[in-house]
Amino acid sequence: MSTPLIPLEFDVFARLLKLRSGIIITPDKTYLLESRLQPIARKWNLEDLRGIAKKLSGMPDQRLLDDIVDAMTTNETLFFRDQNPFDSLKNYVLPTLTDKGHRPRKIRIWSAACSSGQEAYSIAMLLLEEKEKYAGCTFEIVGTDISREILAKAQSGIFSQFEVQRGLPIQYLVKYFVKDGDRWALKDTVKSMVSFRFFNLLEDPRLLGTFDIVFCRNVLIYFDHNTKKGILERISRALSPDGVLCLGGSESVLGITDKFTSVTGQRSMYQQSAPK
Amino acid sequence: MMTFLIVDDSRVIRSVARKIFQDLGIETREAENGQLGLDSVKEAIPDGVLLDWNMPVMNGLEFLQSLRATDLERQPKVILCTTENDMDHIMAALSAGADEYIMKPFDADIIRTKLEQIGLL
Ligand SMILES: C[S@@+](CC[C@H](N)C(=O)[O-])C[C@H]1O[C@@H](n2cnc3c(N)ncnc32)[C@H](O)[C@@H]1O
Numbered sequence: 001m002s003t004p005l006i007p008l009e010f011d012v013f014a015r016l017l018k019l020r021s022g023i024i025i026t027p028d029k030t031y032l033l034e035s036r037l038q039p040i041a042r043k044w045n046l047e048d049l050r051g052i053a054k055k056l057s058g059m060p061d062q063r064l065l066d067d068i069v070d071a072m073t074t075n076e077t078l079f080f081r082d083q084n085p086f087d088s089l090k091n092y093v094l095p096t097l098t099d100k101g102h103r104p105r106k107i108r109i110w111s112a113a114c115s116s117g118q119e120a121y122s123i124a125m126l127l128l129e130e131k132e133k134y135a136g137c138t139f140e141i142v143g144t145d146i147s148r149e150i151l152a153k154a155q156s157g158i159f160s161q162f163e164v165q166r167g168l169p170i171q172y173l174v175k176y177f178v179k180d181g182d183r184w185a186l187k188d189t190v191k192s193m194v195s196f197r198f199f200n201l202l203e204d205p206r207l208l209g210t211f212d213i214v215f216c217r218n219v220l221i222y223f224d225h226n227t228k229k230g231i232l233e234r235i236s237r238a239l240s241p242d243g244v245l246c247l248g249g250s251e252s253v254l255g256i257t258d259k260f261t262s263v264t265g266q267r268s269m270y271q272q273s274a275p276k
Numbered sequence: 277m278m279t280f281l282i283v284d285d286s287r288v289i290r291s292v293a294r295k296i297f298q299d300l301g302i303e304t305r306e307a308e309n310g311q312l313g314l315d316s317v318k319e320a321i322p323d324g325v326l327l328d329w330n331m332p333v334m335n336g337l338e339f340l341q342s343l344r345a346t347d348l349e350r351q352p353k354v355i356l357c358t359t360e361n362d363m364d365h366i367m368a369a370l371s372a373g374a375d376e377y378i379m380k381p382f383d384a385d386i387i388r389t390k391l392e393q394i395g396l397l
Contacts, residue, residue: 083392161361161379165386169393170366170377179363 005030009053013068016056021069021146022202022227036071043067070147074222077115079167080122085215085246088266090126093244094134097212104136110211112201112235113219114143117154117194118167121186123215124193125172142208144199155196157186201231205238212240217248225256232257236272245270278396279303283313283339284328293326296384300397310334314342322352324396329358329365337372344373353394357382
């Protein structure tokens with residue numbers, strides 16, 4: 001049996017997470033720390049979380065810090081999650097940005113906090129379905145996340161039978177995947193549209209270039225007010241003047257920043273506010 | 277209220293599916309093979325059918341083919357729900373007129389997202 005964490009040790013982990021990822025963890029989530037960090041303790045040949053906490057004092061190994069942050073991220077995601085943003089993308093955002101396809105343009109799309117890639121790949125499949133309308137346009141999709149492990153999975157483009165059944169229409173499975181043993185692999189036509197990179201939302205996204213469309217969904221919920229504000233304002237600087245930001249169903253810019261205004265009639269979609 | 281017909285020869289699967297549909301506020305009827313399923317559809321057309329593939333008397337594909345060939349006031353949506361999980365089976369089901377396809381094992385999440393996709397939720 002491992003010895004229970006004392007508040008001081010809880011603090012070590014909470015502060016580390018907040019500092020390195022922005023993720024907030026409250027004492028009522030101690031069980032989550034325990035269950036997710038136990039495997040890390042084992043991997044590092046430490047007896048338990050107290051052992052990890054002790055190793056963190058002094059000059060901690062960078063890889064241990066990465067492992068801890070990695071383990072504490074929640075990577076829950078699915079294809080075409082919430083459907084509605086994808087309908088907006090197809091029926092409003094793409095037509096608006098390209099004047100219904102008449103204005104040839106390079107469109108860069110960012111799936112910020114992409115987890116195992118379902119969001120980025122859903123966008124890619126949607127673009128393939130729509131490609132006739134946007135013949136003069138080119139598209140680039142970038143998926144980023146703070147978890148290297150989940151990025152490797154995203155990059156592989158290989159999904160379990162369970163994953164391909166959550167949110168993915170069966171016609172898309174037939175069209176865009178091949179069966180690989182008991183798993184499903186995305187075809188290169190889809191995979192090649194997306195590139196994945198490590199990126200921490202606490203950093204400046206202009207490192208990644210300017211984007212026309214940003215999906216930043218179901219990640220702000222893990223942060224406190226100031227962190228959310230910082231992230232949203234940095235995204236605003238990396239978004240083209242007519243660009244669109246899409247947030248998760250339970251997320252909003254309201255009361256956090258005035259850099260964005262919601263797009264009328266398009267739930268979860270935001271545009272740059274007019275300069276004052 | 278929306279009604280689903282569950283066609284599966286396994287009593288266990290039927291009851292698992294029934295519970296999931298009920299939790300979604302969907303009424304269910306059941307049949308244990310394709311033939312009984314067809315009889316049930318002719319009596320009252322459900323909004324959707326959750327359809328197993330391998331069953332005695334009449335299998336799921338045969339059910340689907342005769343259902344689609346039957347002149348009904350409206351055609352129910354059909355979701356295949358089977359352990360058959362290769363591309364050939366999926367293609368065969370789609371070309372016979374299936375709207376969706378679930379590879380067993382399934383859970384409430386899978387059923388819910390599939391229902392959303394075919395516009396029933
Ligand atoms: C719940 S998933 C959301 C995935 C997808 N956007 C969706 O809506 O389905 C949240 C993701 O945010 C990532 N994440 C958490 N903190 C982050 C940070 N500071 N920078 C970048 N990604 C972060 C996690 O690794 C995780 O994969």
